[in-house]
Amino acid sequence: MKILHLYPSDDALIAAHVTMLREHEEPFNDKPDIVHVHGCWRYNIVRQAMKAHRQGARIVMTPHGGLEPWVINERQMTEKLSKTLLWQRRMVESAYVLIAHGPIETTSLGQLGWNPRCETIRNAVITNSITPEAMRQQTQEVYRKVMDSNTIELMN
Numbered sequence: 001m002k003i004l005h006l007y008p009s010d011d012a013l014i015a016a017h018v019t020m021l022r023e024h025e026e027p028f029n030d031k032p033d034i035v036h037v038h039g040c041w042r043y044n045i046v047r048q049a050m051k052a053h054r055q056g057a058r059i060v061m062t063p064h065g066g067l068e069p070w071v072i073n074e075r076q077m078t079e080k081l082s083k084t085l086l087w088q089r090r091m092v093e094s095a096y097v098l099i100a101h102g103p104i105e106t107t108s109l110g111q112l113g114w115n116p117r118c119e120t121i122r123n124a125v126i127t128n129s130i131t132p133e134a135m136r137q138q139t140q141e142v143y144r145k146v147m148d149s150n151t152i153e154l155m156n
Contacts, residue, residue, distance in 0.1 A: 001143055002028040004052065006045045007038035014038045014064055016125045020132045021139055032057050034143055037091065040066030046091045053094055058146050061095040064123075068108050089114055096146045099139070101126070 003025055005018045018038060035052045037045060040063050053059050065071060092098065092114040100106040101123040109118050121138045122130040130138075 001034065001147060002026075002030060002032045003143065004032035004035045004057070005038060006035060006048055008042050008045065011039060011064075013125055017062075017064070017123055020124055021136055023132070023136065031055055034058050034060055034146060037061045037095070039064050040071075040088060043087060046087050049091065050087075050094070059091075059095040060097055060099065060142065060146060061092060062099040062101075063092075063105070063109070064101070065105060067092070067112060068105065069111075096149065097142060099142060 003022075005022060007014045007018050009015065021036075032052060035049045035057045037049045037059060038061075039045070049059055092112075095115055096117065098109055098115050098118045100109055100118055100120050103120060106118050106120045109115070119138075119142050121135060121142070124130050124132040124135040
């Protein structure tokens with residue numbers, strides 16, 4: 001399974017999370033099977049993910065708290081509203097699954113109503129309640145579920 005992680009390079013916590021996830025992944029040169037988008041509100045990342053999606057990759061998204069109500073309401077309404085209408089909501093809706101880091105984020109994503117498929121996997125970077133290995137294993141299980149869904153689509 002070929003996984004491409006897209007994330008903002010200027011966010012140290014997200015970069016550490018991705019580094020933990022990629023520890024045992026093999027490098028590849030072909031197109032990915034899954035594009036894992038980390039974070040929100042970065043158009044260049046969404047553009048890359050949607051391009052891969054059009055080429056057949058499946059999208060997994062981890063918002064890293066970026067879709068919490070207090071984050072959405074934090075900036076000027078016009079800026080978030082235009083981004084939401086133009087591309088952020090479409091990115092979330094096109095994801096096969098959203099990965100939340102805790103029950104509060106899971107609830108917030110459900111209330112947002114943009115994508116009903118959500119898994120909860122704690123982030124080993126910010127909590128000691130899960131080991132990096134357990135986080136990797138649970139994320140790999142989500143990837144397998146994503147690849148095993150819509151098997152007829154995969155055969156076409």
